[in-house]
Amino acid sequence: MNICVFCSAADLDDRYTAPAREFAELIGKGGHTMVWGGSESGLMKVMADGVQDNGGKLVGVSVEFLAAKARTNADEMIVTKDLAERKALLLARADAIVIMVGGTGTLDEATEILELKKHGMHSKPVVLLNAAGFYDGLKQQFQRMEEEGFLPIPLTELVFFAEDGVGTMAYLEESAGVQ
Incomplete structure (x- = not known):
């Protein structure tokens, strides 16, 4: 499976890097490929190191x-002209x-991916890995959007909230039909 991971390029506290290392190990040991922003810094580096150290691409x-x-x-590095082309690729x-956890860039990527899914432009599974409760407020906001009629599809069809890497991988494998 090619798993796109959106996350921060900032150096972060262990409450965020530990779940990232756990998930990266699962990607690598599962023989999966991580598709990501390509950075050699912050959480992006933690993820890339973990995937490669465990046999992933x-x-x-x-x-x-x-x-x-x-x-x-x-294994492969593509350089795009702008952020819009990057997100599409x-x-x-x-x-x-x-x-995963991140700042405005990660939030921009997340909302675009969810907006495209909402409109049927893709049907790929989307998971918000809620490390250390980072996305609790966003989850509450999405629930309010659903309750008040702002979402044309059920929230459970739009995005899955996972608390850790194990839950994330289990959801992805179930979505892909991996037994």
């Missing part, structure tokens, strides 16, 4: 203005999407 999709920060030993190369 890496497909990076960087952007011209960040290309100097791209990982040099990825990340989605195109993915069988599933996992949104």
